[in-house]
Amino acid sequence: MTARDAALVAPTPARAPPAISAAGLRRTLGEGDLALEILHGIDLEIRRGEFCAIMGPSGSGKSTLMYLLGALDRPTRGTVHVDGVDTSALSERRLAVVRNRSIGFIFQFHYLMPEFSALENVMIPQLRSETPRGEARERAEHLLGLLGLAGKEHRTPARLSGGEQQRVAIARSLANRPIVVLGDEPTGNLDTRNGELVFTTFERLAREHGQTIVVVTHDPRLAARTQRIVRLQDGSVVDDGPPAEVLARAGEAH
Amino acid sequence: MRVRPLAFIARRHLLHNWFRTLISVVGVAIGDCFMILMSSLMAGFETTFVSDTIESSPHVTILDEHRDPPDEFAGWLSRETAGVVTVESARPRERRYRIKKPFETLEAVRAKEGVAAAAMNVVGTSILNYGSREVGAQLVGIDPEAQDAVVSTDEYMTEGRLADLHSASGAIVLGSGLAERLGVRRGDTIGAALRAAGGAGGLAGAAGAATGASRSLRVVGIFHTGIVTIDGVRAYTLLHLAQQLLGLGRDVNRIVLRMDDYEEARELAADVEEMVGYRTESWQEQNANFLSIFTVQKVITYVVTGGITIVAAFGILNVLIMLVLEKLPEIAMLKSMGYTAADVTVVFLLEGLAIATIGVVLGTIGGYWLQQGLGALPIPMKGLIETEHLTFVDPPRIYVVATLASFVSTLGAACLPALRAGRLDPIVTLRGRA
Numbered sequence: 001m002t003a004r005d006a007a008l009v010a011p012t013p014a015r016a017p018p019a020i021s022a023a024g025l026r027r028t029l030g031e032g033d034l035a036l037e038i039l040h041g042i043d044l045e046i047r048r049g050e051f052c053a054i055m056g057p058s059g060s061g062k063s064t065l066m067y068l069l070g071a072l073d074r075p076t077r078g079t080v081h082v083d084g085v086d087t088s089a090l091s092e093r094r095l096a097v098v099r100n101r102s103i104g105f106i107f108q109f110h111y112l113m114p115e116f117s118a119l120e121n122v123m124i125p126q127l128r129s130e131t132p133r134g135e136a137r138e139r140a141e142h143l144l145g146l147l148g149l150a151g152k153e154h155r156t157p158a159r160l161s162g163g164e165q166q167r168v169a170i171a172r173s174l175a176n177r178p179i180v181v182l183g184d185e186p187t188g189n190l191d192t193r194n195g196e197l198v199f200t201t202f203e204r205l206a207r208e209h210g211q212t213i214v215v216v217t218h219d220p221r222l223a224a225r226t227q228r229i230v231r232l233q234d235g236s237v238v239d240d241g242p243p244a245e246v247l248a249r250a251g252e253a254h
Numbered sequence: 255m256r257v258r259p260l261a262f263i264a265r266r267h268l269l270h271n272w273f274r275t276l277i278s279v280v281g282v283a284i285g286d287c288f289m290i291l292m293s294s295l296m297a298g299f300e301t302t303f304v305s306d307t308i309e310s311s312p313h314v315t316i317l318d319e320h321r322d323p324p325d326e327f328a329g330w331l332s333r334e335t336a337g338v339v340t341v342e343s344a345r346p347r348e349r350r351y352r353i354k355k356p357f358e359t360l361e362a363v364r365a366k367e368g369v370a371a372a373a374m375n376v377v378g379t380s381i382l383n384y385g386s387r388e389v390g391a392q393l394v395g396i397d398p399e400a401q402d403a404v405v406s407t408d409e410y411m412t413e414g415r416l417a418d419l420h421s422a423s424g425a426i427v428l429g430s431g432l433a434e435r436l437g438v439r440r441g442d443t444i445g446a447a448l449r450a451a452g453g454a455g456g457l458a459g460a461a462g463a464a465t466g467a468s469r470s471l472r473v474v475g476i477f478h479t480g481i482v483t484i485d486g487v488r489a490y491t492l493l494h495l496a497q498q499l500l501g502l503g504r505d506v507n508r509i510v511l512r513m514d515d516y517e518e519a520r521e522l523a524a525d526v527e528e529m530v531g532y533r534t535e536s537w538q539e540q541n542a543n544f545l546s547i548f549t550v551q552k553v554i555t556y557v558v559t560g561g562i563t564i565v566a567a568f569g570i571l572n573v574l575i576m577l578v579l580e581k582l583p584e585i586a587m588l589k590s591m592g593y594t595a596a597d598v599t600v601v602f603l604l605e606g607l608a609i610a611t612i613g614v615v616l617g618t619i620g621g622y623w624l625q626q627g628l629g630a631l632p633i634p635m636k637g638l639i640e641t642e643h644l645t646f647v648d649p650p651r652i653y654v655v656a657t658l659a660s661f662v663s664t665l666g667a668a669c670l671p672a673l674r675a676g677r678l679d680p681i682v683t684l685r686g687r688a
Contacts, residue, residue, distance in 0.1 A: 099592040103592075
């Protein structure tokens with residue numbers, strides 16, 4: 001491991017709090033008669049360095065959970081701690097800082113800015129955190145190289161393939177050395193080969209760099225490559241454990 | 255908040271969508287440009303009229319009548335008897351209109367503060383003829399030297415000089431339009447109808463019956479002020495000759511004044527009227543019709559240019575709303591990366607600011623340039639005033655007002671979509687797309 005690679009993720013202090021912990025998490029959408037509770041009290045702890053998959057049928061509350069874990073949304077009840085900080089008590093401004101410094105989001109669609117090159121897209125979160133431009137640029141180049149995009153840094157998203165676009169999005173999520181990378185079906189829009197490639201990248205980031213990653217996926221074969229699977233159903237955690245066991249129990253249930 | 259990364263994003267948005275940016279900028283520029291153009295054209299028109307008027311007409315004129323003429327007997331009788339007695343077919347009494355003691359009055363007003371010069375005039379209507387052509391003219395009897403001190407007349411002479419009136423026993427100077435209608439040139443001899451002595455010689459003039467006799471006059475000069483209503487009717491002759499032609503004996507019916515400051519004419523006219531008792535009009539009162547046109551014209555200018563500006567602002571509003579709608583996913587992504595609502599608002603405000611600034615700069619330069627260009631084009635006009643070119647007057651105020659109005663309206667239009675973009679909930683966008 002080179003010195004540069006060592007700097008890929010934030011150094012973990014001794015006796016560090018869990019990357020994310022959620023307690024009694026409830027989220028209600030809509031108001032009055034239309035109010036609908038999506039999550040019914042979720043307790044979940046993501047340890048540092050963990051590569052975890054969240055599975056569950058459509059409408060089971062996976063995305064809602066991700067938004068809450070990523071400080072993009074506030075729980076109706078319960079608390080979320082990111083790196084030991086209770087985000088449910090923070091102002092909008094402080095929440096934005098948490099998202100910027102501690103969270104890296106990847107969505108089903110890459111949401112790259114079409115006017116900017118791959119390199120600039122990776123620099124944008126760093127510019128918000130007031131990283132000096134030269135440093136931001138250097139890190140963006142390093143991340144793109146790590147994700148196999150060397151030589152394509154100056155292409156705009158329109159001139160990259162779907163898999164490449166999603167890899168730029170991954171590089172962007174890593175730009176500020178986040179505590180945790182949250183992927184909401186990051187392979188949902190990719191073909192099998194590119195989906196595999198993205199998961200290979202995640203595996204490498206987790207194994208070689210100790211990056212904490214939480215990924216929502218429908219694909220059991222991809223989920224099997226993680227270290228832990230959390231199964232959601234109708235807004236509650238119904239299973240949680242090593243992939244082989246969880247997948248086996250899920251198979252029996254059907 | 256650090257603005258640099260936001261400016262980086264805003265600039266790229268504008269440059270990447272350069273065509274849309276260009277259209278927005280041009281929209282702002284056109285609004286600004288036309289506001290400047292319209293304002294300076296209207297100001298030019300008014301300034302030309304006012305400066306021509308104050309140069310070629312007296313600033314203050316004392317007339318030979320009273321502002322509230324005394325009741326004719328019959329009218330008084332009808333009112334007092336509450337209609338029990340009615341008088342029909344009453345005619346105004348034959349009254350001789352004149353300014354009494356003209357020399358004393360002249361000296362008195364000359365001594366007043368603010369009066370630069372004063373002169374006596376005799377004004378009446380005369381029929382001029384040349385061959386079989388007959389044209390009604392406003393005949394003004396003057397003392398050339400005293401008159402020129404009050405009204406710049408000599409400098410408008412295109413042929414001959416005002417002093418040439420002394421050169422012959424019966425000399426006359428005609429307005430260019432009048433000369434044209436008569437078909438005469440300098441040196442020609444025309445006829446003027448003689449009116450019976452003692453006839454009323456008011457501006458209405460018809461009361462004084464022509465005797466049928468005619469007096470020969472030699473055209474010694476022609477003047478051209480550019481104001482069509484003057485050039486087409488006015489003729490100057492010596493005071494005593496006008497008195498003779500109009501049958502006024504030795505009476506004087508006008509005293510004309512020039513002021514040190516023409517802006518104070520209104521106040522001075524009221525003062526003089528109180529002092530001498532005769533109706534006294536300022537140039538503003540005499541030209542009230544035209545000046546009221548300018549007021550209406552100003553309102554129209556503001557309505558039209560305001561409309562242009564508002565349309566341009568709606569254009570910006572439209573473009574930015576479209577831009578925000580198009581950028582929904584990226585706005586959601588920016589927020590998920592830790593950009594705040596204020597950050598996102600500032601990005602779009604900066605875009606509005608850039609469009610407004612560039613548009614206003616281009617519009618102001620364009621307005622100035624277009625004005626110079628149009629002012630140089632020969633566009634002969636003969637209406638209320640006669641000019642060879644469009645006249646533009648561009649005091650800095652016009653640029654400041656147009657620039658500010660365009661700038662503020664554009665930025666105002668940018669506020670709405672910018673605030674909306676900032677308030678967008680990223681989750682709504684993300685759920686909608688997933």
